[in-house]
Amino acid sequence: MNNIDEFVAKFKEQYMDADEFEMDAQTEFRKVGTWDSLTGMSVLVMIKDEFNIDFPEDRFRACTTAQEVYDAVIKMK
Numbered sequence: 001m002n003n004i005d006e007f008v009a010k011f012k013e014q015y016m017d018a019d020e021f022e023m024d025a026q027t028e029f030r031k032v033g034t035w036d037s038l039t040g041m042s043v044l045v046m047i048k049d050e051f052n053i054d055f056p057e058d059r060f061r062a063c064t065t066a067q068e069v070y071d072a073v074i075k076m077k
Contacts, residue, residue, distance in 0.1 A: 001050050001051070004025050004066075004067060004070050005025075007066065007069075007070045007073075008023055008024060008025055008027075008066050008070075010046055010050060011023070011029065011043060011046070011066050011069070013046075014039050014042035014043050014046055015032060015034055015035070015039055016034055016039075017033075017034050021033075023066065024066075025065065025066050025067035025070070026065050026066075026067060027065060027066055028064050028065055029043075029064075029065065029066055029069075030064070040060065043060070043069070044057070044060060047069075047073055051073055051076075051077060053073065053076050053077065055069075055072070055073060055076065059072055
């Protein structure tokens with residue numbers, strides 16, 4: 001995964017209704033109607049699969065947008 005657009009696309013795929021809304025790097029992902037804890041866990045698994053890192057849950061909870069998650073992940077690489 002080489003850029004924020006690819007990351008956002010993968011992030012969005014974790015939602016059950018991904019085809020029903022638009023998402024970009026500045027989307028506040030927890031405000032999307034179908035956000036729940038299972039979506040959050042799916043995002044963390046996606047990060048593990050794509051980047052081979054364990055992204056800490058507390059750090060994830062501190063993020064508001066996909067951009068913030070991406071930036072934090074890149075710093076951990």
